[in-house]
Amino acid sequence: EVQLVESGGGLVQPGRSLRLSCAASGFTIGDYAMHWVRQAPGKGLEWVSGINWNSNSIDYADSVKGRFTISRDNAKNSLYLEMRSLRGQDTALYYCAKGNRESFYYSALDVWGQGTTVTVSS
Amino acid sequence: DIQMTQSPSSLSASVGDRVTITCRASQTISGYLNWYQQRPGKAPKVLIYTASSLHSGVPSRFSGSGSGTDFTLTITGLQPEDFATYFCQQSFSTPPTFGQGTKVEI
Numbered sequence: 310e311v312q313l314v315e316s317g318g319g320l321v322q323p324g325r326s327l328r329l330s331c332a333a334s335g336f337t338i339g340d341y342a343m344h345w346v347r348q349a350p351g352k353g354l355e356w357v358s359g360i361n362w363n364s365n366s367i368d369y370a371d372s373v374k375g376r377f378t379i380s381r382d383n384a385k386n387s388l389y390l391e392m393r394s395l396r397g398q399d400t401a402l403y404y405c406a407k408g409n410r411e412s413f414y415y416s417a418l419d420v421w422g423q424g425t426t427v428t429v430s431s
Numbered sequence: 432d433i434q435m436t437q438s439p440s441s442l443s444a445s446v447g448d449r450v451t452i453t454c455r456a457s458q459t460i461s462g463y464l465n466w467y468q469q470r471p472g473k474a475p476k477v478l479i480y481t482a483s484s485l486h487s488g489v490p491s492r493f494s495g496s497g498s499g500t501d502f503t504l505t506i507t508g509l510q511p512e513d514f515a516t517y518f519c520q521q522s523f524s525t526p527p528t529f530g531q532g533t534k535v536e537i
Contacts, residue, residue: 330449344527353530354475354518355528366497368525371432404474415522419481 310333311420313405316427321395328377329425331388331405332384338367339363342408345390347401348424358390359413366412372398395429402426433457433521437530450506452533456518457500462503462534463523466495469532471516478517480505483500 317329329345329417345357358369367379377390388405402424409418434457444450454464466479477486479495482502492508505512514537519530 321485353532354469354520356520356529359525361528370526385470409480413527414525415463416527417477417486417522418467418475418479418520419477419486422476 311407312421313407315363315423315425318403318427320428320430322431323396323429324332325395326391326393327391327395329390329405329427329428331390331422333386333388333407336385336407336420337382337383338388338407340411341415342410343379343381343388343403343407344406344413344416344418345379345388346404346406346418346421347399347427348404349398349401352401354396356426359408360388361413362411366414368413392427395426397428397429400429401429432526433460433524433528435519435521435530437517437533439517439533440531441534441536444509444537446509446511446537448509450509450513450535451528452504452515452516452517452519452535454475454504454530455500455501456521456523459499460521462498463521464495464497465520465522466493466514467518467520468515468519470512475518506535509535509537513537528533 406418
């Protein structure tokens with residue numbers, strides 16, 4: 310079964326850091342672009358970051374640029390999101406998602422995890 | 432960034448109805464438009480990619496059309512499990528952007 314499982318979320322104080330992980334099973338992530346998408350409580354979907362199959366191309370939403378770092382370990386079939394200088398506006402459910410292409414350009418998100426919740430509050 | 436605007440924001444429909452949701456891009460995105468369904472408390476699922484391609488396993492009552500800036504998702508013969516929020520997303524340029532969502536209430 311094709312599956313993504315996120316972990317690493319939790320309650321964190323403003324200004325602190327957190328690292329999210331996404332473990333894939335049932336497919337090889339090395340063949341696809343991968344993404345992080347977040348959803349604030351009661352709100353819509355916001356793309357956070359994407360990384361192509363070999364990590365040569367990466368991009369971020371302006372709202373997280375300079376604070377978040379996406380990475381992948383194809384050997385471990387895993388995706389990561391390092392989040393620094395967290396703000397209240399970063400509070401959301403964070404989804405890991407698989408692209409349907411090697412590149413995150415022109416990519417639909419065809420497999421999603423169940424998400425991990427990040428709450429930024431003092 | 433390309434802005435995606437969906438209409439309506441919500442709608443009420445009955446089982447068996449034909450439902451149409453529209454999505455408009457602030458600039459041309461060719462055919463790089465995807466549709467997702469999100470049921471309450473669940474992760475989104477892709478329904479349609481590149482405007483009109485049905486994702487594997489998605490019922491044929493879902494269909495998509497459009498190109499350029501105007502796109503449509505149609506559900507023909509609404510089922511109880513279709514109660515959900517639907518999002519469009521452009522993948523033509525980065526950052527990929529989503530519409531605000533359309534809540535379909537049965």
